[in-house]
Amino acid sequence: MVKINFRLDAALHARLHRRALGANLSLSAYIRRTLEQTVDERQRYVFSSQDEILATAIQILSIVATSVGQQSPKALEQGMTEARAILAERGLLGQGEDAR
Structure with a gap:
């Protein structure tokens, strides 16, 4: 698995963290799933x-x-x-x- 590092501003991080909690996922898992959505050929919402x-x-x-x-x-x-x-x-x- 490839590791990617990037910076987020605090407000975006907080919003992503809340969404991850709501989806019952870790922040990393939530972001991975969200990124998968962008390359899904069927354009489904994850x-x-x-x-x-x-x-x-x-x-x-x-x-x-x-x-x-x-x-x-x-x-x-x-x-x-x-x-x-x-x-x-x-x-x-x-x-x-x-x-x-």
Whole structure:
């Protein structure tokens, strides 16, 4: 295997690292897979299956949150607080958001 070294600015590194965590891959594995995508003759998106799973999970969680919110707004608030804390731990909150 060939080894390549290159420099990234801190902001790009942080974004790549967050995406790698989201894909459950090391940063090196994520970058390798992303580079493979650029030379894929079929022009497929390497992580499409994970995106489809994420979209389905978001839809399901939205339905559950709506139902819980109608039945118990306090339980929904507590769940959202816990979810924000977990997202913050993994670096998945957008800039300016906090775990509140």
